[in-house]
Amino acid sequence: MSIGQALRDGAQVLSAAGITDAPRDARRLMAHALGVDPGRITLLAHDPMPEAVQATFQAMIARRAAREPVSKITGxxxxxxxxxxxxxxxxxxxxxxxxxxxxxxxxxxxxxxxxxxxxxxxxxxxxxxxxxxxxxxxxxxxxxxxxxxxxxxxxxxxxxxxxxxxxxxxxxxxxxxxxxxxxxxxxxxxxxxxxxxxxxxxxxxxxxxxxxxxxxxxxxxxxxxxxxxxxxxxxxxxxxxxxxxxxxxxxxxxxxxxxxxxxxxxxxxxxxxxxxxxx
The missing domain is CATH 3.40.50.150 (Vaccinia Virus protein VP39)
Structure with a gap:
């Protein structure tokens, strides 16, 4: 799975949970999981998603879907x-x-x-x-x-x-x-x-x-x-x-x-x- 696909999947989970601005929140969580600036995510979209990072990202998406703020997830x-x-x-x-x-x-x-x-x-x-x-x-x-x-x-x-x-x-x-x-x-x-x-x-x-x-x-x-x-x-x-x-x-x-x-x-x-x- 590419980073871009993982990002789209995460945004869909957040959207289904009723999160406003789901794509923005998914991008911020992805950037935190990868340890990069959110502005670089587009440049990395076609890169393969590291397995360890994918697990971290999915766990953060689940927390956000449960209505935990992005700031409290990223610290x-x-x-x-x-x-x-x-x-x-x-x-x-x-x-x-x-x-x-x-x-x-x-x-x-x-x-x-x-x-x-x-x-x-x-x-x-x-x-x-x-x-x-x-x-x-x-x-x-x-x-x-x-x-x-x-x-x-x-x-x-x-x-x-x-x-x-x-x-x-x-x-x-x-x-x-x-x-x-x-x-x-x-x-x-x-x-x-x-x-x-x-x-x-x-x-x-x-x-x-x-x-x-x-x-x-x-x-x-x-x-x-x-x-x-x-x-x-x-x-x-x-x-x-x-x-x-x-x-x-x-x-x-x-x-x-x-x-x-x-x-x-x-x-x-x-x-x-x-x-x-x-x-």
Missing amino acids: KRAFYGRDFTVTSDVLDPRPETETLVAWALSAPFRNVLDLGTGSGCILITLLAERSDAHGVGLDLSPAALQVAEQNAQALGVAGRARFQQSDWCAVLPESQSFDLIVSNPPYIALDELPDLSPEVLGHDPRIALTDEGDGLQAYRAIAAQAPGHLRAGGRMAVEIGPTQGAAVSRLFRDVGLENVAIHPDLDHRDRVVTGQKPA
């Missing part, structure tokens, strides 16, 4: 132009989170705090884009922190990033402050969980998805704790669900943040709420 996810290691212990980085990163990079900062850092994709991207910045990533999950540390090392920012277990800001000394605080907290309400795709519900850690309540508990904690760790004039940004803009904006204003604004993602859905501590 990698692209975010803001870099590849991040992902496991079942961290939220899969998503394109909409790049809205938060872009806003954070729109003004200077030297010191950044990432609450609920997960894979570290937000903090590490900010440090990679700003070579003079340092940062702290906090997370309740020790397993997630291990993934974040691995990503920081792989992407060359380990010397400027520190990761620590904490329930939001609890571990921070009262005197420690930052120019910028960012977070992508769990914001799915408990009654919204059944609406999530099997890829998300079955393979992202539940603790990173929902607060087991109304979806706003994390924002209440962040609003109560984080402004005390912002320097005068410092900025704060959180990712939100598309219906939460007004509620989170109100929480920010209630704790004295100024210039509170809601920012849409590329699909024109409310995605990020930002605010600033008075100078």
Whole structure:
């Protein structure tokens, strides 16, 4: 069997399982199995499929047909132009989170705090884009922190990033402050969980998805704790669900943040709420 035929067979299996963009996913899995860039698959289409690679590819196709995300199968996810290691212990980085990163990079900062850092994709991207910045990533999950540390090392920012277990800001000394605080907290309400795709519900850690309540508990904690760790004039940004803009904006204003604004993602859905501590 040729690589091209194996690829077509794999895409048919995924299509029959109801996978959207089955050919794209099959190509990405084939590239991972062969250890090549996806763009080279067409050039290799007529080559014979190595037997060992065929078994690996078929096993990955079966996992994808069972609705496991490609990123969790390959262990990698692209975010803001870099590849991040992902496991079942961290939220899969998503394109909409790049809205938060872009806003954070729109003004200077030297010191950044990432609450609920997960894979570290937000903090590490900010440090990679700003070579003079340092940062702290906090997370309740020790397993997630291990993934974040691995990503920081792989992407060359380990010397400027520190990761620590904490329930939001609890571990921070009262005197420690930052120019910028960012977070992508769990914001799915408990009654919204059944609406999530099997890829998300079955393979992202539940603790990173929902607060087991109304979806706003994390924002209440962040609003109560984080402004005390912002320097005068410092900025704060959180990712939100598309219906939460007004509620989170109100929480920010209630704790004295100024210039509170809601920012849409590329699909024109409310995605990020930002605010600033008075100078």
